[in-house]
Amino acid sequence: MLSLKKITLVQFKNYARADHRFTQRIVGITGRNGSGKTNLLDAIYYLCFTKSYFTSSEAQNTRYNTNGFRIDAFLDKDGHEEHIVCTVKDGKKDIALNDESYERFSQHIGKFPAVMIAPDDAEIILGGSEERRKWLDALLCQLHPGYLDHLITYQKVLQQRNSLLKTSPAAGQDLLLDVFDDQLIQHGTPIYEWRRNFLPAFIQQVQSLYDYIAGQHEVVNIQYLCGLHEQSFAQLLHANRYKDTVMQRTTGGIHKDDLLFLLDDHAMKSSASQGQRKSFLFALKLAQYEVIRKHKGFAPLLLLDDVFEKLDQERVSRLIQLVSGADYGQVFITDTHATRLLDAFKEKEAGFQLVEME
Numbered sequence: 438m439l440s441l442k443k444i445t446l447v448q449f450k451n452y453a454r455a456d457h458r459f460t461q462r463i464v465g466i467t468g469r470n471g472s473g474k475t476n477l478l479d480a481i482y483y484l485c486f487t488k489s490y491f492t493s494s495e496a497q498n499t500r501y502n503t504n505g506f507r508i509d510a511f512l513d514k515d516g517h518e519e520h521i522v523c524t525v526k527d528g529k530k531d532i533a534l535n536d537e538s539y540e541r542f543s544q545h546i547g548k549f550p551a552v553m554i555a556p557d558d559a560e561i562i563l564g565g566s567e568e569r570r571k572w573l574d575a576l577l578c579q580l581h582p583g584y585l586d587h588l589i590t591y592q593k594v595l596q597q598r599n600s601l602l603k604t605s606p607a608a609g610q611d612l613l614l615d616v617f618d619d620q621l622i623q624h625g626t627p628i629y630e631w632r633r634n635f636l637p638a639f640i641q642q643v644q645s646l647y648d649y650i651a652g653q654h655e656v657v658n659i660q661y662l663c664g665l666h667e668q669s670f671a672q673l674l675h676a677n678r679y680k681d682t683v684m685q686r687t688t689g690g691i692h693k694d695d696l697l698f699l700l701d702d703h704a705m706k707s708s709a710s711q712g713q714r715k716s717f718l719f720a721l722k723l724a725q726y727e728v729i730r731k732h733k734g735f736a737p738l739l740l741l742d743d744v745f746e747k748l749d750q751e752r753v754s755r756l757i758q759l760v761s762g763a764d765y766g767q768v769f770i771t772d773t774h775a776t777r778l779l780d781a782f783k784e785k786e787a788g789f790q791l792v793e794m795e
């Protein structure tokens with residue numbers, strides 16, 4: 438089992454300094470609006486992913502009028518103590534595990550898996566394709582150690598290729614494009630395979646969790662939209678070469694992938710009700726949790742932000758029942774009402790601790 442025992446935040450978001458010890462499997466975090474409940478969840482997420490769930494700007498993670506922050510934490514992983522320190526100072530970032538700094542932050546990803554469920558997640562359904570790729574990438578990079586490195590290199594090569602396409606055509610451009618194409622194929626193909634192989638079994642898990650959370654059966658589905666289903670990556674790049682030079686960007690490849698979420702064969706984005714979308718998002722995230730748990734052999738941390746505000750009473754009860762069960766690990770759950778948290782967990786077997794924000 439993975440559990441966070443102690444965390445110290447220094448100049449992270451609204452915190453000048455905060456120390457917390459966690460002794461139970463379920464940790465309720467309560468306090469008024471704006472007291473820093475979500476920020477504490479985000480700090481925990483940062484420990485696991487070396488970045489915030491909400492922003493890629495370290496300036497936004499740093500307390501106003503200061504020049505850096507520090508998150509220092511002790512975790513227990515299968516009986517071993519693990520010490521993670523994340524610091525950002527004057528724009529320089531360091532992540533250390535047990536006093537050894539990483540050369541590449543990607544080496545840390547997947548060691549301390551976590552799943553966040555937050556109000557902005559609706560963007561996974563309603564937003565552009567980038568939101569869905571980001572979600573899928575965050576999941577798959579926790580399962581496959583090579584995934585993130587391939588993705589980072591692919592994106593670098595893609596940028597270089599697009600820069601070349603933006604310059605006026607010169608002798609040798611085609612040869613250089615060939616070199617970039619080879620690299621895109623080399624790094625994009627494994628990503629395509631991982632994404633494609635992952636979805637069929639995953640959909641079944643989403644379906645059963647959807648039925649459970651929603652309290653009724655409706656058919657949900659996820660279609661993987663990718664230009665590589667009918668042709669190889671080399672064929673796709675070759676077929677698009679002329680179009681790419683006219684458009685001055687790479688018009689096909691795994692950076693264009695999308696996921697189509699369906700409810701009873703209709704696009705969820707345009708036709709599902711708000712309640713159906715919420716049930717689906719919970720199903721999606723909880724299925725993600727279960728996949729990671731199976732893959733790792735231990736339960737990830739589960740970070741639940743504001744779920745009481747998002748779901749109706751019945752669905753909240755089912756969710757609480759689920760996460761209190763033996764299959765789940767440490768759960769952090771925020772709410773403005775302490776009594777609501779205490780009531781929700783009082784008859785559950787899992788140990789419960791309430792942390793109150795000042």
Ligand SMILES: Nc1ncnc2c1ncn2[C@@H]1O[C@H](COP(=O)(O)OP(=O)(O)OP(=O)(O)O)[C@@H](O)[C@H]1O
Pocket residue numbers: 449450451452468469470471472473474475476477496497498499500501743773
């Ligand atoms: N970089 C920063 N420096 C200082 N304060 C910040 C920074 N970023 C965010 N804040 C403050 O953090 C507070 C928001 O904290 P957070 O979202 O964690 O609150 P919350 O307890 O989850 O609130 P709610 O119950 O409304 O969801 C806001 O008051 C915001 O101004």
